[in-house]
Amino acid sequence: MNVAVILCGRPAPPAAAIGPGVTIVPDLCAHPGDIAEAAGGADRLVLGMCAGEYSLGRIQAEARRHGIDALGVELIQLEDAGADPGRLAVLVAAGVARARAFTGSDPGHAKVAFPREVSRRNLVGALRPEYRSAPRIAADLCAAGAGCRACVGACPRHAYRWAGGRVEFDRAACEPCGVCVTTCPAGAITNPAMTPAQLEAQLWALLDPRTAPGEARGIAYLCARGDRAVSASGWYPVRVPCTAMVTATWLLAPLLLGAGSVALLPCAASGCPLGLDDISLATLDFAGELVRGLGVAGRLATAPGEPVPEPWTPVPVDDPFGPVGGAAVLAGLTTAAAATLPTLDHERSPVGVVAIDPSACTLCGACAAACPTGALELTIEDVAAELSFGAARCTGCGQCVPRCPELRAGAIGLHRRVDAGALATGRTSVLRGPVVRCASCGGPVASGPLLDLLRDRLGPQHRATFGAISSRCTSCRRLPASQEPAARSTSRAAIPPE
Amino acid sequence: MARLRQGLYRFCAGALLPPSPARVAALRAAAQLIDEQDVDAFAFAPAWRGLRATLETLPHAEALAAEHVRLFQATSGRALCPPVESFYLGSARHAAAATSAMSVEAAYRRHGLRFAPGQAYLADEAAPQLELLAHLCGVEAAARERGDAAAAARTAAEQLAFLDGHLARWFPIFAAGVRAATKHGFYRALVELADAFVGHDRELAAGLAAERLPA
Numbered sequence: 001m002n003v004a005v006i007l008c009g010r011p012a013p014p015a016a017a018i019g020p021g022v023t024i025v026p027d028l029c030a031h032p033g034d035i036a037e038a039a040g041g042a043d044r045l046v047l048g049m050c051a052g053e054y055s056l057g058r059i060q061a062e063a064r065r066h067g068i069d070a071l072g073v074e075l076i077q078l079e080d081a082g083a084d085p086g087r088l089a090v091l092v093a094a095g096v097a098r099a100r101a102f103t104g105s106d107p108g109h110a111k112v113a114f115p116r117e118v119s120r121r122n123l124v125g126a127l128r129p130e131y132r133s134a135p136r137i138a139a140d141l142c143a144a145g146a147g148c149r150a151c152v153g154a155c156p157r158h159a160y161r162w163a164g165g166r167v168e169f170d171r172a173a174c175e176p177c178g179v180c181v182t183t184c185p186a187g188a189i190t191n192p193a194m195t196p197a198q199l200e201a202q203l204w205a206l207l208d209p210r211t212a213p214g215e216a217r218g219i220a221y222l223c224a225r226g227d228r229a230v231s232a233s234g235w236y237p238v239r240v241p242c243t244a245m246v247t248a249t250w251l252l253a254p255l256l257l258g259a260g261s262v263a264l265l266p267c268a269a270s271g272c273p274l275g276l277d278d279i280s281l282a283t284l285d286f287a288g289e290l291v292r293g294l295g296v297a298g299r300l301a302t303a304p305g306e307p308v309p310e311p312w313t314p315v316p317v318d319d320p321f322g323p324v325g326g327a328a329v330l331a332g333l334t335t336a337a338a339a340t341l342p343t344l345d346h347e348r349s350p351v352g353v354v355a356i357d358p359s360a361c362t363l364c365g366a367c368a369a370a371c372p373t374g375a376l377e378l379t380i381e382d383v384a385a386e387l388s389f390g391a392a393r394c395t396g397c398g399q400c401v402p403r404c405p406e407l408r409a410g411a412i413g414l415h416r417r418v419d420a421g422a423l424a425t426g427r428t429s430v431l432r433g434p435v436v437r438c439a440s441c442g443g444p445v446a447s448g449p450l451l452d453l454l455r456d457r458l459g460p461q462h463r464a465t466f467g468a469i470s471s472r473c474t475s476c477r478r479l480p481a482s483q484e485p486a487a488r489s490t491s492r493a494a495i496p497p498e
Numbered sequence: 499m500a501r502l503r504q505g506l507y508r509f510c511a512g513a514l515l516p517p518s519p520a521r522v523a524a525l526r527a528a529a530q531l532i533d534e535q536d537v538d539a540f541a542f543a544p545a546w547r548g549l550r551a552t553l554e555t556l557p558h559a560e561a562l563a564a565e566h567v568r569l570f571q572a573t574s575g576r577a578l579c580p581p582v583e584s585f586y587l588g589s590a591r592h593a594a595a596a597t598s599a600m601s602v603e604a605a606y607r608r609h610g611l612r613f614a615p616g617q618a619y620l621a622d623e624a625a626p627q628l629e630l631l632a633h634l635c636g637v638e639a640a641a642r643e644r645g646d647a648a649a650a651a652r653t654a655a656e657q658l659a660f661l662d663g664h665l666a667r668w669f670p671i672f673a674a675g676v677r678a679a680t681k682h683g684f685y686r687a688l689v690e691l692a693d694a695f696v697g698h699d700r701e702l703a704a705g706l707a708a709e710r711l712p713a
Contacts (some may be wrong), residue, residue, distance in 0.1 A: 061539040107694035110541030112701040128539045174703050
């Protein structure tokens with residue numbers, strides 16, 4: 001993949017940043033048309049420019065004109081580098097890493113926006129829209145068919161709508177903040193300009209010890225909508241569509257990749273343009289409690305500029321920015337800090353604990369069918385059903401709770417909780433019970449406790465109905481006897497929902 | 499921008515009509531005029547380039563006409579993807595067709611348009627709906643050219659209302675049907691463009707309708 005790096009020549013970038021393949025265009029902000037010559041057949045574009053000095057719409061148009069995906073153009077704010085050539089080189093490397101990790105967009109990702117400064121001239125004459133990258137749902141990964149509607153509840157703009165087994169997305173209503181991306185427990189919602197893979201690539205580049213050796217580095221997440229720069233020595237910016245999308249996992253994971261310190265900078269002073277300050281502040285609150293509990297409070301800074309402590313040796317973590325990366329990151333932090341994980345109850349906890357009341361649960365399997373991450377599983381072997389829970393896969397999304405038909409009886413509860421014991425235990429059996437098998441095909445009919453409950457509710461006057469329901473599975477109940485399937489051996493099959 | 503949108507709506511309307519050598523020539527001429535405007539400023543530019551490529555290498559009009567009948571001609575009763583609103587919206591087809599056609603015709607009348615005598619369109623077909631939007635973009639462009647931003651914003655609001663009430667509701671379903679029915683060629687490229695453009699224009703019209711000039 002050919003990535004063109006073009007830096008504005010005003011002010012002249014330091015010589016150390018001008019590596020092979022980097023082009024300097026004088027006064028690029030005022031003459032984006034000059035991108036064409038410098039880009040010369042590139043697949044991706046990284047531009048270093050001054051914030052607020054350029055028209056994003058014009059840059060995107062230039063990219064399109066030369067066959068480059070406009071939503072994949074990486075912009076480096078030159079103010080972040082200051083006069084330090086080493087910083088600019090690190091920022092360029094991170095921009096290139098992000099550009100390489102960009103996998104492309106389609107027209108459905110391009111959300112129309114208008115320039116912030118609208119003048120009479122551009123409204124009447126050459127008004128050109130600019131585009132933000134909007135999320136899309138991958139239908140093959142989406143768990144809406146199982147009842148998940150995490151995005152519907154999370155979107156502050158109500159852009160997602162539950163439509164009976166699927167979720168509809170209204171791009172016009174979306175103000176791309178990314179909250180849905182990091183909320184989706186199935187990893188089905190992606191924004192091509194801010195994927196976990198891009199973030200990880202960017203962080204590895206920002207924290208690469210080969211650039212500026214010996215420098216302890218801090219990572220500061222901040223909103224891409226503002227013009228705020230991060231130029232404090234040792235601190236590097238990661239701009240996101242909105243800081244509300246940054247989960248505690250995203251915030252703290254850079255500590256495992258070689259960052260000495262991390263910070264999250266909500267738009268608190270000016271106010272979040274989307275009104276999502278509360279989410280960012282809650283994330284900070286949780287992260288603060290966690291690092292204090294681990295005895296490493298100094299790793300979470302309140303602002304760039306604070307001294308950056310020496311980083312830990314990087315800890316390998318599988319998919320730290322993925323939807324179920326929370327448990328692995330917590331485990332990594334515990335190892336790196338050589339501390340014991342504290343037990344914390346918090347709304348922004350990246351992991352959860354599902355509590356099942358064995359006296360009320362009927363082993364119907366509705367919670368396991370709804371669980372988008374596989375934290376809850378129902379397995380059936382021979383004549384026994386078992387509900388198990390793996391805390392490491394639970395994101396606390398809460399989709400299991402409303403699906404429970406015995407919710408009023410208190411069969412299920414969710415705690416958004418960091419529970420060291422549950423995470424350390426691994427998958428555990430929650431409840432085990434008998435399964436009644438179909439008299440015709442041998443498949444599972446339902447669990448014993450569920451049929452007991454059904455018998456009690458139907459009462460003695462419906463004994464015949466209960467007999468029909470409890471002796472055959474739903475498929476065989478619908479078929480005339482002559483068309484019943486041959487008896488089959490099933491194991492580990494889910495109980496069909498009644 | 500409004501002139502470009504007017505041209506694109508008109509182009510898409512014409513391209514969905516039954517093809518003839520004269521119509522194909524007219525489409526090529528219209529495409530050249532659109533090329534002279536800044537299409538690259540818009541996210542649907544790659545789809546436009548895709549359509550331009552197929553337009554240059556079109557088979558003769560008879561082959562295109564056969565594909566048009568196969569895909570679109572609802573009157574045959576066996577069309578794969580009739581470009582008609584009432585086919586896609588509503589479960590009671592006949593009632594939906596009548597309601598939809600009346601509603602669309604009312605919108606045409608409200609904007610001073612009516613079908614020419616002897617026309618062969620259904621009232622809620624794609625081509626006249628696209629033509630109406632082309633007309634409204636023309637009105638908006640004229641308002642902008644005389645510096646009347648308030649009138650331009652009002653017209654953008656009318657575009658938005660028509661898109662929300664009609665074209666943008668069913669066109670994506672129609673486009674998905676065409677994509678499934680034809681894997682390549684002119685009509686595939688046409689719906690790729692038109693679907694991207696209509697979705698884009700709905701958002702754009704919403705933005706333009708809400709625009710206020712600085713004092």
